[in-house]
Amino acid sequence: MPELPIWQFDTLFLIAVVLFGITALAMQNLMSAAIVFGAYSFLMCLIWTGMGAVDVAFTEAAVGAGVSTVFIVATIYNTGVSAKPKHPRVGFKLFAGVIAVATGALLLSALPDFPAWGDPQSPVNATVAPYYIENTIEDARVPNIVTTVLADYRGFDTLLETAVVFIACIAIYSILRVDSAKATVDEPDIIASPPAYDPTDSLIIRQASRIMVPFMQIFALYVIAHGHYSPGGGFQGGVILGASVILLCISFDLKFVLRQWTEKKIMLLTALGVLIYAAVGVACMFMGGDYLNYNALDPVLPGDMAYARYYGILLVEIGVGVTVMFSMIGIYMILASNGRFKRGL
Amino acid sequence: MEEIVPKFNYIVVVILMMTGLWSMLAQSNLIKKCIGMAIFQTGIILFFISIGAKDNASIPIVAKEPVNQALGQAHAPEGSQPQAKPELAAAKAKDYPNPPDVNKLTNPLTQILMLTAIVVGVATLGVGLALAQKVYQQHNSFDEDEILENQTK
Numbered sequence: 001m002p003e004l005p006i007w008q009f010d011t012l013f014l015i016a017v018v019l020f021g022i023t024a025l026a027m028q029n030l031m032s033a034a035i036v037f038g039a040y041s042f043l044m045c046l047i048w049t050g051m052g053a054v055d056v057a058f059t060e061a062a063v064g065a066g067v068s069t070v071f072i073v074a075t076i077y078n079t080g081v082s083a084k085p086k087h088p089r090v091g092f093k094l095f096a097g098v099i100a101v102a103t104g105a106l107l108l109s110a111l112p113d114f115p116a117w118g119d120p121q122s123p124v125n126a127t128v129a130p131y132y133i134e135n136t137i138e139d140a141r142v143p144n145i146v147t148t149v150l151a152d153y154r155g156f157d158t159l160l161e162t163a164v165v166f167i168a169c170i171a172i173y174s175i176l177r178v179d180s181a182k183a184t185v186d187e188p189d190i191i192a193s194p195p196a197y198d199p200t201d202s203l204i205i206r207q208a209s210r211i212m213v214p215f216m217q218i219f220a221l222y223v224i225a226h227g228h229y230s231p232g233g234g235f236q237g238g239v240i241l242g243a244s245v246i247l248l249c250i251s252f253d254l255k256f257v258l259r260q261w262t263e264k265k266i267m268l269l270t271a272l273g274v275l276i277y278a279a280v281g282v283a284c285m286f287m288g289g290d291y292l293n294y295n296a297l298d299p300v301l302p303g304d305m306a307y308a309r310y311y312g313i314l315l316v317e318i319g320v321g322v323t324v325m326f327s328m329i330g331i332y333m334i335l336a337s338n339g340r341f342k343r344g345l
Numbered sequence: 346m347e348e349i350v351p352k353f354n355y356i357v358v359v360i361l362m363m364t365g366l367w368s369m370l371a372q373s374n375l376i377k378k379c380i381g382m383a384i385f386q387t388g389i390i391l392f393f394i395s396i397g398a399k400d401n402a403s404i405p406i407v408a409k410e411p412v413n414q415a416l417g418q419a420h421a422p423e424g425s426q427p428q429a430k431p432e433l434a435a436a437k438a439k440d441y442p443n444p445p446d447v448n449k450l451t452n453p454l455t456q457i458l459m460l461t462a463i464v465v466g467v468a469t470l471g472v473g474l475a476l477a478q479k480v481y482q483q484h485n486s487f488d489e490d491e492i493l494e495n496q497t498k
Binding site for chain 2 (some may be wrong): 011014015017018021022024025030033034037040041044047048051052053054055056059060063064067068071072075076078079080083085086087089092093096097099100101103104107108111114115116117118119120122124125128129130132133134135136137138143144145146148149150154157158161164165168169171172175176229230231235239324327328331334335338339
C-alpha cells in the first residue's frame with residue numbers, strides 16, 4: 001500500500017460526488033433531480049476547497065449550487081415535472097452506454113502518463129504558473145493571485161468571458177421573449193393550472209427575505225471590493241447580487257421586482273458592465289499604453305505604477321460584477337415568466 | 346493499487362465525464378440532458394483543479410510575513426515620513442515575502458481558467474434551458490420520443 005498523497009476525506013467526497021451525479025440523473029421527478037444536482041454542486045465545492053481552489057469553490061457555491069438550481073426550477077415551474085420516458089429505449093441506452101464506456105476506457109488508457117495528484121513539479125505547476133505567484137505583489141500589490149491573473153495578466157480572456165455571458169443573455173432573450181401584446185399564436189397561459197398552495201403567500205418567507213436581502217447585497221459588494229485580499233471578485237459578488245434580487249422575485253412576486261428593475265434597465269445594465277470593462281481598456285490606449293495595460297493609467301490613479309494596476313483591476317471587476325448580476329437576473333426572469341415578463345415564480 | 350491511488354482524481358474525472366456523456370446521449374428528457382451537460386462540465390473543471398493542486402500547499406493568496414509585519418508595527422509610531430498614502434498602507438510590497446514560495450501556494454492559473462468557465466457554464470446552461478422551454482411550448486413535452494412523434498404527425 002503506497003503512502004496516501006491525498007487525505008481520505010477527499011477520496012470519500014470524490015466517491016460521494018459520483019453517487020450524487022448518478023442519482024441526479026436517475027430521478028424520475030425533475031424537481032428532485034434539480035435539488036440533488038444542487039447537493040452535487042455543494043459537494044464539488046467542498047472538494048475544490050480541499051484542493052486549495054477557494055475562489056473556484058466560492059463561484060461554484062454561488063453559481064452551480066445556487067443560481068443554476070434556481071434556473072432549472074424556474075424552467076420546470078413553467079413546464080412539466082415528470083421525467084418518465086414514454087418509451088424505455090433499453091437498446092439505445094445500452095448502445096449509448098457502450099459508447100460512453102469506450103470513451104472512458106480511451107481516456108483511462110492515458111492514465112500512466114499523467115503526473116501524480118499533488119505533484120508540485122508536474123508540467124502544469126512548474127512552467128508558467130510560478131511567474132504569476134512570484135510577481136503578483138511586485139506588479140500589482142494584490143495578494144490574491146487569482147484576482148491578478150483574472151483581471152490583469154489574462155485580462156483579455158476575462159473580457160471575452162464577460163462578453164460571452166452577455167451574449168448568452170441576448171441569446172436567451174431572442175429564443176424566449178414573447179411580446180404578449182403582439183402574440184397571435186394561441187399559446188396556453190403561463191401556467192395551465194395554478195398550484196394549490198401559493199408559496200408567495202407565506203408571511204415568514206417574505207419577512208425573512210426582506211431582512212436578508214440588504215445583508216446579502218452588502219456582503220456581495222464586500223466580496224467585489226475585497227477580492228484583492230480574499231477569495232472573491234466580480235464574478236462571485238455579481239452572482240450574489242443577482243441572487244439577492246432573484247430571492248425577492250421568488251419570495252414576493254416577479255411584478256414586485258419589475259416595478260424597480262424593468263426589462264429595459266436590466267438589459268442596459270448588462271451591456272453597461274461589458275462596456276465598463278472595454279472602456280478601461282480603451283482608456284489605457286488613450287493614455288498611451290496597450291489595450292488593458294493598466295500601467296498607462298498611472299497619471300490619473302493614486303499611488304505608484306503598481307497601484308495603477310491595483311485600481312485598474314478593481315475597475316474591471318466592477319464591470320464584471322455589473323454584467324454578471326444583471327445577466328443572472330435577466331436570465332432568471334425570462335425563464336420564470338416564460339418569456340412574457342409579466343408574472344412568474 | 347500503486348497505480349490507482351495517486352491518480353484517483355483522474356479516475357473520478359473520467360467516471361463523471363462518462364456519466365455526463367451517457368446522459369446526453371441516452372436520456373430522452375431534455376432537462377436531464379442539460380443536467381448531464383453540467384455534470385460533464387464539472388468533471389472537466391475537477392480535472393483542471395486537481396492537476397493544479399499541490400501537496401501541503403495553501404490557497405493561492407500571498408500571506409504577509411509575520412516578522413516584517415511586527416517590525417512595521419513597532420516602527421510605525423516613530424516613522425517620521427510614511428512612504429505611501431494612508432489608504433495605501435494595507436498592501437506595501439515590503440510586508441510580503443519576496444518572492445513567495447512557489448511550492449507552498451497552489452497553482453492559480455488553472456483556477457482562474459475554471460472560475461470563468463463556471464460562470465460561462467451557467468450562461469450556457471441557461472441557453473439550453475431556454476431552448477428546452479421553447480420546445481416545451483411547441484410540443485408540450487420534454488420527452489424526445491414524444492416530440493418526434495408530434496413532428497411526424
